[in-house]
Ligand SMILES: Cc1cc2nc3c(=O)[nH]c(=O)nc-3n(C[C@H](O)[C@H](O)[C@H](O)COP(=O)(O)OP(=O)(O)OC[C@H]3O[C@@H](n4cnc5c(N)ncnc54)[C@H](O)[C@@H]3O)c2cc1C
């Protein structure tokens with residue numbers, strides 16, 4: 575009496591797996607499970623599906639692989655979608671996907687901690703207001719969960735706006751501004767291109783080597799060509815063919831400041847995860863001088879940047895196209911399955927299954943086709959266990975969705 579204690583967060587027992595993240599990966603697992611009659615609960619930190627696509631990408635974004643490489647399991651893209659669907663089209667596809675499989679994530683639930691309890695043999699997954707408990711935990715928080723903010727000397731001194739590409743929508747607000755774009759991956763290239771279309775003056779930092787390939791070659795997608803060739807030829811030969819094809823369409827890019835790595839594009843992707851740039855127009859603007867390529871930054875000053883070659887240029891704004899990272903180490907406790915960078919230690923195609931009911935989907939560095947592969951495997955594996963425990967027609971199975979509702983209505 576009289577003491578004021580924080581109330582214990584309420585606990586909810588989830589009959590099927592707990593899935594963390596309502597992006598394409600989490601939805602794909604839930605859909606494959608639902609297709610087998612297995613229930614699941616998705617916990618999502620934001621208030622929408624596919625939040626990366628809805629909230630953290632720019633207006634002009636399109637898929638850069640042809641749509642059939644980006645399909646989620648069990649539901650193709652609509653026939654009337656173009657080869658490279660727009661961001662809006664992709665979002666509408668994801669929304670119909672969730673509706674089709676009747677997936678209703680619990681929104682505004684940020685997973686702060688997930689821990690396996692050896693005594694009960696169950697996973698406890700804590701959000702800001704509830705502990706969810708289950709036999710299975712599916713990690714679907716993505717390779718792009720958090721923006722990477724680089725440690726560039728002097729960055730804090732800069733007086734103008736500094737925006738990460740995850741917060742960039744369009745070049746509209748940058749018209750006639752000199753903008754330093756740090757990074758030359760797909761984001762850096764496409765944001766620089768977008769800036770030009772709004773009459774801004776982008777300077778793109780290229781501190782290292784980079785592979786740039788045309789998105790298409792003679793009407794065929796370069797990615798599709800690579801996948802077909804890989805069925806017949808060794809990887810090194812395919813890489814050499816891709817480089818020939820890139821040289822014949824883009825020419826030699828060395829004198830533009832874009833040096834190629836010694837390792838070929840697919841081998842580099844497999845070994846380091848670094849995605850080749852698929853060019854959708856930036857190279858021709860670099861050639862015409864509308865996008866300037868700069869050396870590495872030595873330091874940022876109040877109103878610009880000093881470069882390694884001694885050059886100093888004034889800028890109005892800085893855009894950080896410095897990529898993303900996983901956030902798994904922030905919330906998954908005592909885990910030996912993930913590296914300290916939050917990626918599964920076991921490489922593709924075996925990274926989807928950990929121990930004690932732990933699964934991961936969408937950490938293959940193979941985009942949405944990797945997601946589809948993982949999701950099918952995980953759903954098969956959990957369905958097998960579910961059927962052994964419950965049988966297809968058990969009372970627990972039939973009532974499962976009601977159990978969740980009862981718990982929610984209690985508070
Ligand atoms: C700009 C851009 C363009 C891309 N284009 C393509 C493409 O054309 N083709 C392709 O195959 N891939 C592409 N990708 C790769 C991209 O990873 C996939 O498209 C896809 O979004 C991956 O889905 P996911 O569900 O694994 O991750 P995400 O889409 O990132 O979804 C993860 C979800 O988990 C939620 N979450 C994170 N942490 C927590 C937490 N602690 N608690 C609760 N919820 C949490 C997030 O809010 C998010 O909704 C692109 C990526 C980017 C950044």
Ligand SMILES: NC(=O)C1=CN([C@@H]2O[C@H](COP(=O)(O)OP(=O)(O)OC[C@H]3O[C@@H](n4cnc5c(N)ncnc54)[C@H](OP(=O)(O)O)[C@@H]3O)[C@@H](O)[C@H]2O)C=CC1
Nearest residue numbers: 636637638724757758759760761762781782849895896897
């Ligand atoms: N249309 C589409 O479908 C698009 C797809 N994507 C995908 O999204 C994912 C993320 O792409 P992206 O956001 O480009 O991230 P990436 O990780 O691919 O690229 C990050 C870039 O930032 C550079 N960088 C990082 N830190 C620094 C620093 N301190 N100083 C200078 N440069 C730095 C890196 O250089 P270095 O190599 O030297 O480390 C690299 O060029 C990728 O898988 C990509 O393919 C992105 C945009 C569009």
Ligand SMILES: O=C(O)C(=O)Cc1c[nH]c2ccccc12
Nearest residue numbers: 639797843849850939940941942
């Ligand atoms: O943009 C990405 O990272 C993707 O997820 C797509 C992708 C997977 N493997 C690739 C190899 C070459 C170019 C793009 C991809």
